[in-house]
Amino acid sequence: MEFRQVGLTYPGPPPVDALRPCDLTVRRGEFVAVVGPSGSGKSTFLNIAGLLDAPTTGTYLLDGIDTGTLRDADRTALRGRRIGFVFQSFHLLPQRSALENVTLALVYNGAPRRERAVRAREALEQVGLGHRVDTLPTRLSGGERQRVAVARALVTRPSLLLCDEPTGNLDTANADAVLALLEKLHADGMTVLVITHDPVVAARARRTVTIRDGRMSMSGTAEHEEVR
Protein backbone atom coordinates (compact mmCIF):
# COMPACT_ATOMS: atom_id res chain seq x y z
CA MET A 1 0.00 0.00 0.00
CA GLU A 2 1.24 3.44 -0.83
CA PHE A 3 0.12 6.77 0.60
CA ARG A 4 1.13 9.88 -1.28
CA GLN A 5 0.36 12.97 0.77
CA VAL A 6 -2.74 11.26 2.08
CA GLY A 7 -4.66 13.25 4.67
CA LEU A 8 -8.12 13.47 6.14
CA THR A 9 -9.85 16.51 7.61
CA TYR A 10 -13.27 15.99 9.16
CA PRO A 11 -15.37 18.94 8.02
CA GLY A 12 -16.79 19.81 11.44
CA PRO A 13 -17.45 22.55 12.40
CA PRO A 14 -14.87 22.91 13.68
CA PRO A 15 -12.75 21.01 11.16
CA VAL A 16 -10.45 18.34 12.61
CA ASP A 17 -7.17 17.50 10.87
CA ALA A 18 -7.36 13.86 11.92
CA LEU A 19 -4.55 12.82 9.58
CA ARG A 20 -2.22 15.41 8.12
CA PRO A 21 -0.86 14.69 4.65
CA CYS A 22 1.64 11.83 4.90
CA ASP A 23 3.67 9.49 2.72
CA LEU A 24 3.96 5.83 3.59
CA THR A 25 4.78 2.71 1.63
CA VAL A 26 4.12 -0.72 3.08
CA ARG A 27 5.44 -3.57 1.00
CA ARG A 28 4.05 -7.06 0.70
CA GLY A 29 4.99 -9.17 3.70
CA GLU A 30 5.84 -6.32 6.08
CA PHE A 31 4.74 -6.25 9.72
CA VAL A 32 4.17 -2.65 10.79
CA ALA A 33 3.04 -1.39 14.19
CA VAL A 34 1.13 1.88 14.49
CA VAL A 35 1.42 3.62 17.85
CA GLY A 36 0.49 6.95 19.37
CA PRO A 37 -1.71 8.52 22.04
CA SER A 38 -5.47 8.19 22.04
CA GLY A 39 -7.16 10.57 19.60
CA SER A 40 -4.00 11.03 17.53
CA GLY A 41 -5.39 9.66 14.26
CA LYS A 42 -4.45 5.96 14.31
CA SER A 43 -7.93 4.64 13.53
CA THR A 44 -8.38 7.36 10.91
CA PHE A 45 -5.23 6.10 9.25
CA LEU A 46 -6.37 2.47 9.44
CA ASN A 47 -9.84 3.27 8.11
CA ILE A 48 -8.31 4.98 5.09
CA ALA A 49 -5.88 2.10 4.55
CA GLY A 50 -8.84 -0.30 4.76
CA LEU A 51 -10.97 1.70 2.31
CA LEU A 52 -13.57 2.34 4.98
CA ASP A 53 -12.96 6.08 4.67
CA ALA A 54 -11.72 8.06 1.69
CA PRO A 55 -8.96 10.61 2.30
CA THR A 56 -9.83 14.26 1.74
CA THR A 57 -6.43 14.84 0.13
CA GLY A 58 -3.70 12.81 -1.55
CA THR A 59 -3.46 9.53 -3.44
CA TYR A 60 -3.79 6.04 -2.02
CA LEU A 61 -2.54 3.12 -4.12
CA LEU A 62 -3.44 -0.40 -3.05
CA ASP A 63 -1.81 -3.23 -5.02
CA GLY A 64 -1.07 -0.58 -7.64
CA ILE A 65 -4.70 0.53 -7.92
CA ASP A 66 -5.41 4.23 -7.46
CA THR A 67 -8.27 3.88 -4.99
CA GLY A 68 -9.35 7.50 -5.47
CA THR A 69 -10.55 6.76 -8.98
CA LEU A 70 -12.89 3.93 -7.94
CA ARG A 71 -16.64 4.15 -7.72
CA ASP A 72 -18.19 3.18 -4.38
CA ALA A 73 -19.14 -0.31 -5.54
CA ASP A 74 -15.61 -0.97 -6.80
CA ARG A 75 -14.05 0.30 -3.57
CA THR A 76 -16.32 -2.01 -1.62
CA ALA A 77 -15.42 -4.95 -3.84
CA LEU A 78 -11.71 -4.18 -3.55
CA ARG A 79 -12.03 -3.98 0.22
CA GLY A 80 -13.87 -7.29 0.34
CA ARG A 81 -11.26 -9.07 -1.74
CA ARG A 82 -8.02 -7.60 -0.45
CA ILE A 83 -8.47 -6.46 3.13
CA GLY A 84 -9.05 -8.29 6.37
CA PHE A 85 -10.01 -6.40 9.52
CA VAL A 86 -9.55 -7.28 13.17
CA PHE A 87 -10.93 -4.89 15.78
CA GLN A 88 -10.51 -4.53 19.53
CA SER A 89 -14.00 -5.87 20.21
CA PHE A 90 -14.38 -9.07 18.33
CA HIS A 91 -17.77 -8.40 16.70
CA LEU A 92 -18.74 -12.07 16.61
CA LEU A 93 -22.35 -13.20 16.42
CA PRO A 94 -22.98 -14.78 19.85
CA GLN A 95 -25.61 -17.29 18.68
CA ARG A 96 -23.47 -18.64 15.85
CA SER A 97 -20.66 -21.16 16.14
CA ALA A 98 -17.07 -20.25 15.38
CA LEU A 99 -17.45 -21.99 12.02
CA GLU A 100 -20.64 -20.09 11.16
CA ASN A 101 -19.07 -16.77 12.13
CA VAL A 102 -16.15 -17.40 9.78
CA THR A 103 -18.35 -18.81 7.01
CA LEU A 104 -20.48 -15.65 7.01
CA ALA A 105 -17.51 -13.60 5.81
CA LEU A 106 -17.52 -15.74 2.66
CA VAL A 107 -21.23 -15.20 2.12
CA TYR A 108 -20.67 -11.44 1.91
CA ASN A 109 -17.55 -12.07 -0.14
CA GLY A 110 -19.49 -14.05 -2.74
CA ALA A 111 -17.46 -17.29 -2.51
CA PRO A 112 -19.18 -20.36 -3.96
CA ARG A 113 -21.46 -21.97 -1.41
CA ARG A 114 -19.85 -25.42 -1.52
CA GLU A 115 -16.41 -23.95 -0.74
CA ARG A 116 -17.43 -21.87 2.23
CA ALA A 117 -17.46 -24.38 5.07
CA VAL A 118 -14.25 -26.03 3.88
CA ARG A 119 -12.40 -22.74 3.70
CA ALA A 120 -13.82 -21.58 7.04
CA ARG A 121 -12.62 -24.77 8.68
CA GLU A 122 -9.17 -24.28 7.16
CA ALA A 123 -9.02 -20.71 8.45
CA LEU A 124 -9.94 -21.87 11.95
CA GLU A 125 -7.25 -24.54 11.75
CA GLN A 126 -4.80 -21.86 10.67
CA VAL A 127 -5.46 -19.92 13.90
CA GLY A 128 -5.21 -23.06 16.01
CA LEU A 129 -8.94 -23.52 16.61
CA GLY A 130 -9.62 -26.55 14.46
CA HIS A 131 -10.92 -28.34 17.56
CA ARG A 132 -13.37 -25.53 18.45
CA VAL A 133 -15.26 -25.03 15.21
CA ASP A 134 -18.68 -25.90 16.65
CA THR A 135 -18.27 -23.82 19.80
CA LEU A 136 -20.26 -20.64 20.45
CA PRO A 137 -18.16 -17.51 21.06
CA THR A 138 -19.60 -17.23 24.59
CA ARG A 139 -17.84 -20.50 25.44
CA LEU A 140 -14.48 -19.27 24.19
CA SER A 141 -11.85 -17.25 26.01
CA GLY A 142 -11.17 -13.69 24.86
CA GLY A 143 -8.04 -14.80 23.08
CA GLU A 144 -9.89 -17.61 21.31
CA ARG A 145 -12.64 -15.17 20.26
CA GLN A 146 -10.08 -12.86 18.79
CA ARG A 147 -8.51 -15.79 16.95
CA VAL A 148 -11.94 -16.57 15.47
CA ALA A 149 -12.08 -12.92 14.38
CA VAL A 150 -8.64 -13.33 12.79
CA ALA A 151 -9.84 -16.48 11.00
CA ARG A 152 -12.84 -14.52 9.73
CA ALA A 153 -10.46 -11.83 8.43
CA LEU A 154 -8.23 -14.43 6.75
CA VAL A 155 -10.85 -16.63 5.16
CA THR A 156 -11.34 -14.21 2.25
CA ARG A 157 -7.56 -14.46 1.57
CA PRO A 158 -6.79 -10.75 1.85
CA SER A 159 -3.48 -9.25 0.79
CA LEU A 160 -3.49 -6.88 3.78
CA LEU A 161 -4.49 -7.58 7.38
CA LEU A 162 -5.44 -4.48 9.37
CA CYS A 163 -5.76 -4.76 13.15
CA ASP A 164 -7.05 -1.94 15.36
CA GLU A 165 -5.91 -2.63 18.95
CA PRO A 166 -6.44 -6.39 18.60
CA THR A 167 -5.12 -7.12 22.09
CA GLY A 168 -6.77 -4.14 23.78
CA ASN A 169 -9.46 -6.24 25.49
CA LEU A 170 -7.25 -9.18 26.39
CA ASP A 171 -5.27 -10.22 29.43
CA THR A 172 -1.56 -10.84 28.99
CA ALA A 173 -1.78 -14.56 28.25
CA ASN A 174 -4.50 -14.13 25.64
CA ALA A 175 -2.77 -11.10 24.15
CA ASP A 176 0.39 -13.19 23.79
CA ALA A 177 -1.50 -15.89 21.93
CA VAL A 178 -3.00 -13.38 19.50
CA LEU A 179 0.36 -11.72 19.02
CA ALA A 180 2.02 -15.07 18.35
CA LEU A 181 -0.65 -15.72 15.75
CA LEU A 182 -0.04 -12.39 14.00
CA GLU A 183 3.67 -13.17 13.94
CA LYS A 184 3.02 -16.59 12.45
CA LEU A 185 0.86 -15.01 9.72
CA HIS A 186 3.62 -12.52 9.05
CA ALA A 187 6.18 -15.34 8.87
CA ASP A 188 3.91 -17.05 6.34
CA GLY A 189 3.98 -13.91 4.17
CA MET A 190 0.91 -11.90 5.21
CA THR A 191 1.21 -8.13 5.26
CA VAL A 192 0.16 -7.01 8.74
CA LEU A 193 -0.56 -3.53 10.06
CA VAL A 194 -1.41 -3.39 13.72
CA ILE A 195 -2.45 -0.43 15.84
CA THR A 196 -1.41 -1.03 19.40
CA HIS A 197 -0.92 0.55 22.80
CA ASP A 198 1.02 -2.50 23.84
CA PRO A 199 4.80 -1.92 23.80
CA VAL A 200 5.32 -5.71 23.62
CA VAL A 201 3.38 -5.85 20.36
CA ALA A 202 5.14 -2.79 18.96
CA ALA A 203 8.53 -4.23 19.86
CA ARG A 204 7.88 -7.31 17.71
CA ALA A 205 7.15 -5.32 14.57
CA ARG A 206 10.01 -4.64 12.22
CA ARG A 207 8.85 -1.10 11.71
CA THR A 208 6.86 1.36 13.78
CA VAL A 209 4.74 4.21 12.54
CA THR A 210 3.98 6.82 15.18
CA ILE A 211 1.04 9.18 14.87
CA ARG A 212 0.81 12.23 17.11
CA ASP A 213 -1.78 14.96 16.62
CA GLY A 214 -2.43 13.57 13.16
CA ARG A 215 1.26 13.73 12.19
CA MET A 216 2.96 10.55 11.11
CA SER A 217 6.58 9.70 11.79
CA MET A 218 8.61 6.55 11.42
CA SER A 219 11.08 4.42 13.33
CA GLY A 220 12.59 0.95 13.14
CA THR A 221 14.17 -0.81 10.22
CA ALA A 222 13.44 1.37 7.25
CA GLU A 223 15.13 -0.54 4.49
CA HIS A 224 13.15 0.13 1.39
CA GLU A 225 10.53 2.71 2.10
CA GLU A 226 10.72 6.43 1.70
CA VAL A 227 9.24 8.83 4.21
CA ARG A 228 9.17 12.46 3.36
Ligand code: ADP
Ligand atom coordinates in the same frame (compact mmCIF):
# COMPACT_ATOMS: atom_id res chain seq x y z
P1 ADP B 1 -7.08 7.25 17.58
O1 ADP B 1 -7.52 6.02 16.86
O2 ADP B 1 -5.60 7.48 17.52
O3 ADP B 1 -7.55 7.25 19.00
P2 ADP B 1 -8.88 8.64 15.76
O4 ADP B 1 -8.30 8.39 14.43
O5 ADP B 1 -10.05 7.82 16.16
O6 ADP B 1 -7.73 8.53 16.87
O7 ADP B 1 -9.29 10.17 15.87
C1 ADP B 1 -8.42 11.23 15.45
C2 ADP B 1 -9.11 12.56 15.65
O8 ADP B 1 -10.23 12.68 14.76
C3 ADP B 1 -9.67 12.77 17.05
O9 ADP B 1 -9.50 14.12 17.37
C4 ADP B 1 -11.12 12.41 16.90
O10 ADP B 1 -11.91 13.10 17.83
C5 ADP B 1 -11.40 12.91 15.49
N1 ADP B 1 -12.49 12.17 14.82
C6 ADP B 1 -12.56 10.82 14.65
N2 ADP B 1 -13.67 10.48 13.95
C7 ADP B 1 -14.32 11.65 13.70
C8 ADP B 1 -15.52 11.99 13.00
N3 ADP B 1 -16.29 11.04 12.41
N4 ADP B 1 -15.87 13.30 12.93
C9 ADP B 1 -15.10 14.25 13.48
N5 ADP B 1 -13.95 14.02 14.13
C10 ADP B 1 -13.56 12.73 14.25
Ligand code: MG
Ligand atom coordinates in the same frame (compact mmCIF):
# COMPACT_ATOMS: atom_id res chain seq x y z
MG1 MG C 1 -8.55 4.33 17.57
